[in-house]
Amino acid sequence: MAGGALEDRAVKDAGAHSPVARARARGRCRRQDVGHRDDPGERVGRWQIDRAIRATREAAGLPAAFRFHDCRHCYASLLIADGADVKVVQARLRHASATTTLNTYAHLWPDTEESTRATVGAAMAARADSLRTGRTS
Numbered sequence: 001m002a003g004g005a006l007e008d009r010a011v012k013d014a015g016a017h018s019p020v021a022r023a024r025a026r027g028r029c030r031r032q033d034v035g036h037r038d039d040p041g042e043r044v045g046r047w048q049i050d051r052a053i054r055a056t057r058e059a060a061g062l063p064a065a066f067r068f069h070d071c072r073h074c075y076a077s078l079l080i081a082d083g084a085d086v087k088v089v090q091a092r093l094r095h096a097s098a099t100t101t102l103n104t105y106a107h108l109w110p111d112t113e114e115s116t117r118a119t120v121g122a123a124m125a126a127r128a129d130s131l132r133t134g135r136t137s
Helices: 003-013 019-025 046-060 069-081 086-093 098-108 112-133
Strands: none
Touching (some): 086 098
């Protein structure tokens, strides 16, 4: 699955019916629309968010050490496992630079050393074969 399709699914699953998502769909999402709100116009305090996360965590059977920020790490690891490059992950997580993304998640990207060696080896073998047989592919 491509990184964009994975993100689309995650957005749908994470609350495509929220007031912010509806405002974005109408093209009218303003900075003041992006707060956490219970009722239109009423801001929700951090303690209310923490309480909701704690209740959800307990209902899901997650460990007490689970934090909301762990969802970001899960999202990043899903993107990387699906083949997203560092710039895509940086943009999705809204990191200021790719360095921040790499410092945190570099260990999750597959090792490219072996694939690079395999690619060069295959290219050299093909070239040697064409020189030996006199045919180009």
